[in-house]
Amino acid sequence: MSKLVFVIILSLLIASCSPQRFVKPLAKKEHAANLALGGPLIKYGESTIPIPFLTANYGYGIDSSLTAYAGLNITSALYGNFQLELGAVKQWIKQQKYLPAVSSGIQFNIIYRDKISRKLYPQLDLNLVWEYGKGKNYFYLGVSNWFELSKIRTLGQPQSNHWIFMPLLGHNFRGKKWDLSMECKVIAPNLSNEKIVVEYQTPLKNCGAFGVYLGYTRRF
Amino acid sequence: MRKLISIFLSLTIFCFSSCLKLDENLFNQEKLTEYKLENYSGETDFKLDYTYSIPENKISLFTLNSQASGESSATKIYAVYIGDINRISSDTIIMYCHGNKDHMDFYWQRAKLLANTGSKNRFGVMMIDYRGYGMSEGKPTEEGLYADVDAALIWLKSKGLSNDRLIIYGFSLGSAPATKLTAEPRSLTPSKLMLEAPFANAETMIQDGSGLAMPSGFFTSLKINNAEKIKSVQQPFFWIHGEDDDFLNIATHGQRVYDNYHGTYGEAHKIQGAGHSTIPSTQGFNNYLNSVHSFITH
Numbered sequence: 001m002s003k004l005v006f007v008i009i010l011s012l013l014i015a016s017c018s019p020q021r022f023v024k025p026l027a028k029k030e031h032a033a034n035l036a037l038g039g040p041l042i043k044y045g046e047s048t049i050p051i052p053f054l055t056a057n058y059g060y061g062i063d064s065s066l067t068a069y070a071g072l073n074i075t076s077a078l079y080g081n082f083q084l085e086l087g088a089v090k091q092w093i094k095q096q097k098y099l100p101a102v103s104s105g106i107q108f109n110i111i112y113r114d115k116i117s118r119k120l121y122p123q124l125d126l127n128l129v130w131e132y133g134k135g136k137n138y139f140y141l142g143v144s145n146w147f148e149l150s151k152i153r154t155l156g157q158p159q160s161n162h163w164i165f166m167p168l169l170g171h172n173f174r175g176k177k178w179d180l181s182m183e184c185k186v187i188a189p190n191l192s193n194e195k196i197v198v199e200y201q202t203p204l205k206n207c208g209a210f211g212v213y214l215g216y217t218r219r220f
Numbered sequence: 221m222r223k224l225i226s227i228f229l230s231l232t233i234f235c236f237s238s239c240l241k242l243d244e245n246l247f248n249q250e251k252l253t254e255y256k257l258e259n260y261s262g263e264t265d266f267k268l269d270y271t272y273s274i275p276e277n278k279i280s281l282f283t284l285n286s287q288a289s290g291e292s293s294a295t296k297i298y299a300v301y302i303g304d305i306n307r308i309s310s311d312t313i314i315m316y317c318h319g320n321k322d323h324m325d326f327y328w329q330r331a332k333l334l335a336n337t338g339s340k341n342r343f344g345v346m347m348i349d350y351r352g353y354g355m356s357e358g359k360p361t362e363e364g365l366y367a368d369v370d371a372a373l374i375w376l377k378s379k380g381l382s383n384d385r386l387i388i389y390g391f392s393l394g395s396a397p398a399t400k401l402t403a404e405p406r407s408l409t410p411s412k413l414m415l416e417a418p419f420a421n422a423e424t425m426i427q428d429g430s431g432l433a434m435p436s437g438f439f440t441s442l443k444i445n446n447a448e449k450i451k452s453v454q455q456p457f458f459w460i461h462g463e464d465d466d467f468l469n470i471a472t473h474g475q476r477v478y479d480n481y482h483g484t485y486g487e488a489h490k491i492q493g494a495g496h497s498t499i500p501s502t503q504g505f506n507n508y509l510n511s512v513h514s515f516i517t518h
Contacts, residue, residue, distance in 0.1 A: 113435075114437060116437055117437030119434060150433035154427055155420060157476070164431060191431045
């Protein structure tokens with residue numbers, strides 16, 4: 001496989017590099033620092049591997065149902081791009097027995113390299129959260145949506161795709177002051193992955209990509 | 221809280237100060253210790269049978285000195301000429317610019333196939349390994365690609381080649397130096413341009429891969445833009461592309477290049493069932509050669 005593929009992979013990772021920041025708000029005035037690692041699975045030679053992308057972020061519980069956060073994409077920064085994520089998550093409905101809690105999030109993904117190379121991608125998320133057990137571990141099911149605002153792509157061609165849709169499933173182990181999360185995400189199942197440089201590995205075969213992520217959060 | 225902010229800022233500064241470069245990843249740099257050409261047993265896109273073989277006395281392997289603008293010294297690159305060097309002053313020559321995947325051993329079968337255009341050794345074929353490829357010294361750069369192909373043209377010119385007998389052929393990555401040196405000639409002005417599975421620009425690759433209108437500047441500083449450069453090409457132009465190309469999509473890459481050509485004569489060959497590397501084998505070697513010959517003699 002051409003090394004060129006590596007460069008192209010990074011372009012998709014910008015949009016899919018991390019798990020959901022917070023699906024469940026922090027307690028009021030609680031702080032949290034998080035590191036997340038993961039990315040889409042690709043075929044590399046004879047193997048299927050996830051591309052590791054590292055992000056760091058910090059969250060603050062404004063009140064018990066609203067958390068604001070900011071994150072830095074470290075891998076992107078290593079390649080000279082300032083990629084900042086600013087967002088908030090709001091819990092709208094509390095869990096009632098088997099009925100999950102419902103939260104939604106808004107995030108602005110700002111990527112800046114220079115005056116020409118800069119982008120803003122808004123993101124909207126919706127999550128269903130099932131807490132269980134005494135340790136307050138929880139499962140979550142959600143959907144993350146990236147929006148492409150540009151009408152024109154390279155060479156003056158129309159940009160036909162304006163929505164990257166990412167259904168996801170995750171689990172969070174909760175300790176006293178820490179969280180460990182695992183998440184699987186199907187990235188852009190609405191888009192064909194055929195006739196492009198990268199060979200993404202996905203259960204949907206000819207569509208999208210499949211990502212796996214790990215996150216560690218320290219609350220204080 | 222302050223501690224956290226200071227860690228975050230330190231991390232940011234550390235990351236940006238390291239600033240890794242992706243450009244080197246754009247070029248494959250498979251090194252060789254010797255060229256085997258016909259005896260090369262490694263992977264190739266296809267293997268030709270004995271009917272396409274070239275007499276040994278028509279194969280010349282040698283080195284050239286290539287110096288890009290701004291470089292203080294020349295870089296030694298390897299070249300192979302298929303044909304009679306003494307007849308360069310009267311023959312029509314195909315300057316073959318190979319792709320990114322490998323070196324001249326890998327692309328030998330393709331160059332040999334072109335040397336059978338019309339009939340065996342009807343046209344001379346010149347091929348080089350760009351700097352950093354095969355046994356050529358140095359590291360690949362965009363300017364190096366152009367300088368290296370131009371070094372081959374300087375050598376051909378020194379052997380008596382004139383503009384009207386030079387055809388330049390670029391496959392995949394090779395479409396960059398082929399288009400550039402036709403649009404903005406240096407030592408020689410090619411009389412015709414032939415592109416097989418060309419790419420439009422780096423941004424198209426990135427946007428095809430991500431589905432987003434992302435600037436290529438996030439990932440590479442390469443300025444290669446065949447879709448723009450082709451606008452300056454007036455010479456006759458031959459474009460051939462596999463309809464099933466899963467590496468450089470025919471619609472987003474090749475078609476964009478072809479649509480932007482506004483020169484004197486253009487030919488488009490869309491090969492049904494062919495992928496990125498399989499045009500000659502899918503089309504059939506003789507059909508492929510007939511297409512090439514027909515264009516050259518048009």
